[in-house]
Amino acid sequence: MQNKTPSPQNDSSFPKLWPFEEARKLATRVADRDPSKPVLMETGYGPSGLPHIGTFGEVARTTWVRQAFEKLTGRQTRLLAFSDDMDALRKVPGNVPQQEMLAEHLGLPLSRIPDPFGTHESFAAHNNARLRQFLDAFGFDYEFASATDYYTSGIFDAALKRVLEEHDRIIEVIAPTLGKERRATYSPVLPIHPETGRVMQVPITSVNPDAGTVVWKDEDGKSFETSVYGGQAKMQWKADWAMRWYALGVDYEMSGKDLIDSVKLSSRICRILGSEPPLNLTYELFLDANGQKISKSKGNGLSVEEWLRYGPSESLAHYMFQQPTRAKRLYTDMIPRATDEYLALVQKGEQQSAEEFLSNPVWFVHEGKLRPQDTSPVSFTALLNLASVANAREVEILWKFLRRYDSSLSPETHPYVARLVQHALDYFNERVRPTKVFRAPTETERKGLEDLAATLKTVPDNATPDDVQNVVFEVGKRHFAKPELRSWFGCLYEVLLGQKEGPRFGIFAALFGLKETVALIDEALARPVGPAGATEETRG
16 A cells, blocks of 8 residues: 655645545644644434435545645544434335324434334434444444434533523524414424424424523423423424534534535524534535435435445445536436546546645545555456446456456456456346347448447457557548547447447547447447338347
């Protein structure tokens, strides 16, 4: 493992990448603070549904700002992954078992609802465990925090007293944003019903900051005086966020575009309580293949498990790194390109100086270290195409072609390539094979393919991928005018491989073998033509 992190330098020597820009803002915020005190960064998680890629994205991106800040300043930081597991379950997620059981527990704190999976003491504990397991798998350095633990242990007591002291001013901040009915009943305090255990959204008739209690009535008109300490109450969302910032002294927290207004209101409340709110980066939302926002409760979009089945973890991290303030679609078609972009950046990093490497996303993905073994001489797209034309179901089929390309390659000597081979095989058999369709060539394309097959027969077996690519290019020029040459390569992918795009054809042919490529062309030209010019064969 090669360490390519340069020594600390002055601010101007660092790149203008977004994590360093955020780090500069944070450095200004804490410039007058005791440098021995760690700077606190936070991420929030609502465990009402299973963790998803958006959750990972927030932790990863905050980690990269943390990494840039520590490099920029040499100061220590902490990252708190905070779970709002005292929130009430307001609706049953559609992607979890035991729907009827969960429906019976609506209104209870998530940490007091039985686990529908039957593996943990509560629904929140199950989802918290899933979150931690995933973050641990990526090697994130973080401290996990549970709202239930913080409320019940007394960590929030001083801040909760401040909420009671400023109860009316907080209402003045929130009330204008509410409808008439909700405004009449709003309080930042949500008492836990001592008899039903449910989180109550009820008017608070009186507040006693010295005693730390609130008085309220339930829907039956029964009156209660409830302490806000010991987990007997929790704060309403925006006040809860502000109270946490105040109590813990949070310096930095990201949030999604859908929380812009919440950030503004919580920041105002935080100042009322007596501290400056954290710096905030608003990131764009993640969308599914249909352009809809990814939701924990809906379970739409791409799951973390799916990405990690079809692509390496580093490709997910690289995808998350790019342009956090722009919306991203997250579906399986993104994985091959993200993987190849990551591999290209690793290879680029090998040629960069330590200073130049700071501008490479790989520096962030690998925490300042470049792992040369985490690369591949073959692109992920090329592996997918090999799997496709070979109709592969076993990894050994792909390794046969890889050894032809480079006899030194093996699963034992190149474990990262072995990972990519397995990912490619899973992706092809589960995502590509079921929808694969070959189209018939046009007359011009047929002549070009016949010419290509004849020309490839004259190319020596030891030709390089670039040599083969030049042959493909020259054959194309003989049959297509320059503006139409792009359609020649489209023909190769659609007629021979049954897909819209692929790697440089010379690289593919060198991997697959020139004789095998000629046979592939002959097979495509002999394929019967069905209605509307489509071939009668699919390889699903």
